[in-house]
Amino acid sequence: MTPVQQSQVLVCPHCKRKTALPPRNREGKSPNQHYWPTGNVALNLLCNVCRNLSVHSQGMVRPALVESEGLGAPPSVFVRITFGCDQDNCGLPFSLHIRTEAQTTEDELTTWGRSAIATTACSAGHPLGQNSTVISIVRIQ
Numbered sequence: 001m002t003p004v005q006q007s008q009v010l011v012c013p014h015c016k017r018k019t020a021l022p023p024r025n026r027e028g029k030s031p032n033q034h035y036w037p038t039g040n041v042a043l044n045l046l047c048n049v050c051r052n053l054s055v056h057s058q059g060m061v062r063p064a065l066v067e068s069e070g071l072g073a074p075p076s077v078f079v080r081i082t083f084g085c086d087q088d089n090c091g092l093p094f095s096l097h098i099r100t101e102a103q104t105t106e107d108e109l110t111t112w113g114r115s116a117i118a119t120t121a122c123s124a125g126h127p128l129g130q131n132s133t134v135i136s137i138v139r140i141q
Contacts, residue, residue, distance in 0.1 A: 003068040008034035010056045012047040019045060019099050020066050022078045022141030034061060035078065035140060037095065044096040046116045053096060053116040075102040078140045081113040083132040085122035092122040093135055106137050 007020040021034040036058060037043055043056045082095040096113055117128040 004065045005068045006063060007066045008061050009064045009066060010043070010045055010060060011062065012045070012050060012052065013054050014052040015047060015050040017047055017049045018064050018066055019047070020078075021061065037080070037097075040095075044094075044120075046096050046098040046112060048098055048100050051112060051116065053120065076100060077102045077104075079104075079109060080136075080138045080140060081109055082135040082138075083113065083117060083128060084135050085124070085126050086129060086131040086133065087122070087124075087126040090122060090124055090126055092124055092126075094120065094122050094128055094132070097140075102139075109137055110134050 009018040009020050011018055021036075024033040024035055041057060044053060045056055046053050076099050078097065078099045080095050080097050082093050084091045084093055094117060096116060098109070098112065100109070113134075114130050114132065117132060118130065121127050
């Protein structure tokens with residue numbers, strides 16, 4: 001039997017996969033305080049199963065039982081990838097998040113992110129595309 005733990009999760013609206021949010025503090029002492037991007041109303045989540053991008057608000061966070069990372073299971077990490085808009089003189093950032101295996105390379109993350117943002121726009125309304133520059137890749141937990 002796979003061990004489970006209580007976590008705060010977001011659910012992919014496409015495939016119903018639960019993605020556990022990391023705790024706000026690194027020690028995980030307060031499981032009810034989950035990570036949320038500072039100053040943002042929404043969190044853009046790239047599902048690690050169906051690779052669809054969805055937008056979530058804090059009101060969509062739910063407690064749920066999720067499988068614990070145990071012996072034999074690869075460790076996972078929650079990652080924020082930030083792209084810059086590639087339209088002339090714009091450069092506004094667009095961030096997405098994904099939970100994936102810890103050994104996933106930055107090239108893989110960039111490829112997945114660029115594929116996902118092809119259907120989105122920056123906050124100025126410019127469509128994002130395959131030429132969007134990666135500003136940062138941050139492994140949160």
